[in-house]
Amino acid sequence: MSDRITPMSMFDYDARPATPGVVLVGTRASRGAYAIRDFLSRNGYPFEWVDAGQPDAVRAVLGVAEVEPSALPLCILPDGSRLPSATVEQVAAGLGMVAAPSRSEYDLTIVGAGPAGLAAAVNAASEGLRTVVVEAVAPGGQAGTTSMIENYLGFPNGISGSELATRATVQARRFGAELLLARSLVGVSADGAGYVTELSDGTLIHGRTVLFASGVEWRRLDVPGIDDLLGAGVYYGAGPSEALACTGSRVVVVGGGNSAGQAVVRFSRYARQVTLLVRGPDLGASMSQYLIDDLTAIPNVDVRVRTEVVGVEADDRLRAVTVRSGDSTEHVGLPADALFICIGGAPRSDGAEGIGLVTNDSGYLVTGSDIANDPRASWPLPREPLPLETNLPGIFAAGDVRCGSVKRCAAAIGEGSMAVALVHRRLAEVGGD
Amino acid sequence: MTDHQVVAHPDAAVFAEFTELASDERIATAAAALERNGIRPLLAATGADARALVGSLLADGAEVYNNTSQTLEAIGVADDIERSGRYQPLRLRLYRMDREMQRRELRNLAASPDHVVGSVHALTEGGSLLIASASGSQLGPLVSGAGQVIFVIGAQKIVADVAAGMRRIYEYCYPLEDARARQAYGVPSGVNNILVINKVMTPGRITAIIVKERLGF
DSSP, X not given: OOOOOOOOOGGGTTTSOSSOOEEEEEOTTOHHHHHHHHHHHHTTOOEEEEETTOHHHHHHHHSSSOOOGGGOSEEEOTTSOEETTOOHHHHHHXXXXXXXXXXXXXXXXXXXXXXXXXXXXXXXXXXXXXXXXXXXXXXXXXXXGOSOBOSSTTOTTOBOHHHHHHHHHXXXXXXXXXXXXXXXXXXXXXXXXXXXXXXXXXXXXXXXXXXXXXOEEOOOOOOTTSGGGBTTTEEESOOGGGTGGGTTSEEEEEOSSHHHHHHHHHHHTTOSEEEEEOSSSOSTTTSOHHHHHHHHHOTTEEEESSEXXXXXXXXXSEEEEEEEETTOOOOEEEEOSEEEEXXXXXXXXXXXXXXXXXBOTTSOBOOTHHHHTOTTOOOOSSSOOOTTBOSSTTEXXXXXXXXXXXXXXXXXXXXXXXXXXXXXXHHHHHOOO | OOOOSOOOOOXXXXXXXXXXXXXXXXXXXXXXXHHHTTOEEEEESSHHHHHHHHHHHSOXXXXXXXXXXXXXXXHTHHHHHHHSSSSEEHHHHHHTSOTTTOHHHHHHHHHOOSEEEEOOSEEETTXXXXXXXXXXXXXXXXXXXXXXXXXXXXXXXXESXXXXXXXXXXXXXXXXXXXXXXXXXXXXXXXXXXXXXXXXXXXXXXXEEEESSOOOO
């Protein structure tokens, strides 16, 4: 008998799914495999990742040691069916995530299931409005990938973005809101006093009002060769699906905002070394002080200000990031196994263009009194636009996608909640069922 | 206690003793004792009946944690909880959490599920329930953390008394669980924690479904 103890967390034992889950076979350098890993991770689907380059692991799940490269990524669904050369859309459909709208008409169609959209969904549905939310990727938006939000009211020990999104999604559904996932917005068109929203799979949703809460996406880093490495060591956002894979590796994060800071904190728990590259002279202008304090106290974190990425070195995946610091013209290679880009944001307002919503020069949706003062907006009603209303009566915007919004989770939730009160006023105005 | 040596499989006599289904009379005795102890007993003729009973006890949308259990897997309840879409399966939610950043959330959620569905290793004729656990994480919610607890118990688990229940755990369940853990997780199991529920102070919080079939071990 030995009294030696095998250290083990309950993650590995009592939280392991008891039933078969999703198995994904692929290569680490595959962009398609990363897209599926990211999608599953952000939607809360546990999955087993099998590296196609490890014959024993492949044999354990497939019975053979090798997979034809053209069949990768290969996804095995819980029912045992296999999807060769799998795509996110196929996996979503195979997991039963692609549902049709249950109603012929809704009081409110919400575009985007980030903090603003979910807050609106909870408030609207709880007040009896027939509510549907459409989301292209996963509930939670950018905040959903945040490792720990420490300044959100009511959570003195912090709450992770994914947990906040999970709770909000459960809450919205409990009140009867519908969530249509894994399809992007194609466009919105007028439909009497309301609007029709079209999704990428052809689904049409009739809504008496529409709320754009589509948020922002990460701004692209304009560096030669970087797009070729997406999923192969280069990632946009905090990459929650990649944290475990970064164990013992060298990670570089680019960005000076809270998202970048939170990503650094997360990766520092796994990686050997995390380097944060910030173009500005300090972090104070864009990052909350508590995060700056956290970063300062973590021994394996190196913060480099006035530093920008000018190139990447790679073979089949990223090997190094080339940087330039301060006023120097010298390019320095920084060995890196992964690069996470968390810079700025570009508004996800693409689907709003066709119907003629007014945006600012950067693409953010203009609302409220700014509409009244904008010569491009031909406001059609005798009343003034409501505070979050766009130039089209009954179409509102809230959260990061809205011009002038405060780019904080709590602010987005506030705007999403506020929008519902304005939706009520619009519904009363147009009347009918 | 964690033993790194492979535990010997139960011998034929032990196997026979602890796999024999209890008679209807002993089932009735155990059920009556459970009721006296504040635990609601329900009887099911088959695993399928037990599965339907569990389904009738859980509301749509309920937050449910399914304990690691061969019984639940065998009769389809684990699948119902994790895959049907009817419930919020807490196990999947915990498993996807960041094991470095979300330890606290994991601990809090795991400690207080609205509903726990699991099994036991022994049920005595005096109405006591015995559950052994390697990690112990499942035991706190059974005692007080969970809002409602549902046990599904094959009738072969009925024993005379707590002493016989302890023997069942050490001589029969442990070797089988050790083999399972080594295969499933690559690590040995251990009788590291044992919970004995003799009586509950909130009648009805725990429901015990006794199934007249050999289920689990």
